[in-house]
Amino acid sequence: MIARDVSLINLAAILGSLAMVIAPHSLHLPAWIPALAAVVLLARFYFGWRRVKLPNKWLLVTLALASTAAIALSYHTLYGRDVGVAMLTVMMALKVMEMTKPRDTMVVVLLAYFLVVTNFFYSQSILTALYMLLVVWIITATMIGLQHQAGQPSVVPVLRQAAMMILQGIPVMLTLFVLFPRVQGPLWGLPQINYSAKSGLGDSMAPGDLSSLILSDAVAFRVLFDQPPSSPGQFYWRGPVLWNYDGRTWRAINNVTAQRPDIESLGLPLRYTVTMEPHERNWLFAVDMPVSVPEGAYLTTDYQLLSRRVVRDRLRYGMASSLRYRAGIDETLENRRLALRLPAGVSPRTRALAMQWRAESESDRDIVFRALRMFHEQPFIYTLSPPQLDTDPVDQFLFETRSGFCEHYASAFTFLMRTAGIPARVVTGYLGGETNPLDGYVVVRQSDAHAWSEVWLPSEGWIRIDPTAAVSPLRVERGLAEALPAIDRPLLARGAFDWLKRVRYAWDAAANNWNQWVLGYTPDRQIRFLGQMGLSNANWRDMVIVLTVISGAIMLALALVLLLRLQSQRPDTVQRIYLSYCDALAKRGAARNPSEGPRDFAARVSMQFPEHRASAHKISALYVSLRYGPGRNAGKLEAMREAVRKIRLRT
């Protein structure tokens, strides 16, 4: 490669590609880094444009050291993934300042690809993938532009060539993606990753917690039932169980693994697969009550399904649940006591009410029904934006505001039960979900978050009581969108946006397929998928063999197609006209010798047929100039065609 300076158009292409690569990182990098990169890239373009000498090495070294110090200050460390990304960004930006020859550009291009990969730490959505494709296209086009050494590259053909190469590479990509033996990471310890807090249910519940969560349209998990449930009813997805109350907040207790869960199933189990979004917590969700435990998880004594590892990646597990069950008939005395504990001195009016009920009722069951009847008959309101509760939430809610969200009802109900001497606890989770008609998946969102109660009755065990149902039966039967006044609903849950809903279904189905097949293509899934494709019990050696054969075949096919195009020896117009001229003369007895050049042939024809002398020289001159001269000339071509036509007509 001859060391030439990078031309301005190529320089613009490189700097543009780098800007595209850095752009998505500006969402999480400290603001000064993208700003510095922008300044450096613009300055480099200015230097190239004005042909200014590039700054000397020591200035760059100083800048690099200063940036390192600034990164250390911004992150308080020089170790870890985010710092690595920041360093890579800064160094790549500075590298363009010492890039003068086309060969220096390769280093920059490769650094850019690295930076594209690091972007996947932060997002792996479909949009990110499409953006990546765009970036690869532009970078490939840049590389092609740099190889145009005989002249300036022109933009459109180079972009077309790059697009063609990427399209031709996609079959190989798909083959590699499906067949390349997957290894479950990590290969080495993950260096301190700062997992950001994700929205989702917590292990505590205070008034207002759920109603803020409910505004989020984020997907909590997706469910695919083995057989569509016969009743379209809403399922209660059991999550954290809360025992401890401090007068305002309900909290979970340390969970104990159940050796033999005392759940008696009273019907056929419901089977389904859950694909859960990462939520940085341990709990898994299952339809009330779970009767199976997925691998890597365990069931606690209060029937919570917990994963042994924090769910940091999208997780898929198969489940079975029983909708009709009897649970905890033989609940320990210790747990029953725990389910009666209350902080001293709070909510005196509620206590008084519960005492009164206890005195007037014959059984625990009676008290439960009295409480539900109270919610149903008295003017309680179900709303997402209840008035603020300050000092004593339960008393205030039951006797003053009387409007609240599920957490208010669950909290007040559980409190009432405990005061009346009935063991009770709060269960949080999700209620309902939405079936996507396009792919049959049920999508459960954060907006489906719900809280309810469980009470323990002798000889019946733990029974689920949802006090919200007494206030707003619609919430339980038809979902949140129906139960709340329109203004309170999350935007997408509002009925008026039907087209928006359809778009959302399509997008959601696409996102789900993406999650299941692209992001969720784990070693297990690969083995299963290859099994379905007829490659059962594939080990990595089989995969590599099949992979090599298929990609080899793809490359061979491409080479053959190109070879066919290379061999299309269809003579061009000039050649065709000249050959027809030779034919005409051959009929008159002057066949052209294959080794005879056009000029020699013309000389011979002139001697043999003096009357054709002028035309022979004219045609041979035109032929030579059209065939070997610079560029095409329509006028000459027409002149040649005309001259040959005259000769042919004279036969």
Place this chain on the structure above:
Amino acid sequence: MSTRPGNDASTAVRRHSRLLPGPASTLRERVSDWIFPPKGPEISPVVLGQRRVYILPTGAGLMFGVTILLMLIGSINYNLSLGYVLVFLLAGNGMVAMVHTWRNLARTALRPGKADPVFAGQLASFRIYVENTSSLPRTSLAVQLPGTEIEFHDVPRRSSKLIELKVPALSRGMFYPGRLRLSTTYPVGLFYAWALVDLDMHCLVYPKPEAGHCPLPFERMSAGDGPALHTGEEDFAGLRTFRAGDSPRRIAWKAFARNEILLSKQFSGGTATEIWLDFQDLPIMGVEAKLSRLARWVIESEATAIRYGLRLPGIAFNPDSGVPHRERCLQALALFRS
């Protein structure tokens, strides 16, 4: 690959000239000659069959490979599915690039053109037609003869391009420039494809005319058929090197301007002068020096319109003049072997 039949003489000359000190060969050329030994010139047009286009990754290509390997390891470690997608996309892209680099050369046709004779020390100019009969363009083809700089050329689809490569002709004789290296790193610079082509190309290199003072051997002038030579004032007979005592009015200023050699005009009595340039009559000096001087004399005689004959051991050209005669004489000098 076979030599042109029925051309034994020229093959012999060629074999000989290969031993002559050619353009300085680089280490790469020597290694390449060792791996792909030259087999003699090929019949033109030479179409680069798909099997004679060789391909290897470039330094950048190896760097690219290492990078995607590192990216793959990173993707495994962090379970980045999209990282896998990118790595595989780039791997596919790289494989496609290999095929495209190969196809940029495959089935290119090369046809040697004529190379005009030059004097030793000048640049021999070899014309080559690069023909692209395919429906795909060929971009950034690098063309190189040993000892020359790489030149880049685009050849659009269904067209042909005339390339002129200038190589210093160091010594007299038939100059064979060696094998043409046609190579490319297009489209993305990750692979280097090349083909070595021994085109039937040669250039006649005349001996370098001697510079400095070497007067035409007028003492050996003969009048041929005509009467003896007069040095009267009748007709312009030609030029000879200026000697002390010649009239300044007889100095050929035009010739001086052209050659920077002082010549005096000679006049004779009407008959054309003839002169014999004889190898044997030259004083004792090296063969090459003698040929150099004879070349100088041939040029000078032709320029002064003297009829000159050339006598070399084993070959002689009777006195004559004109461009064909001059070329014949110079060719004999170029190809002379004692």
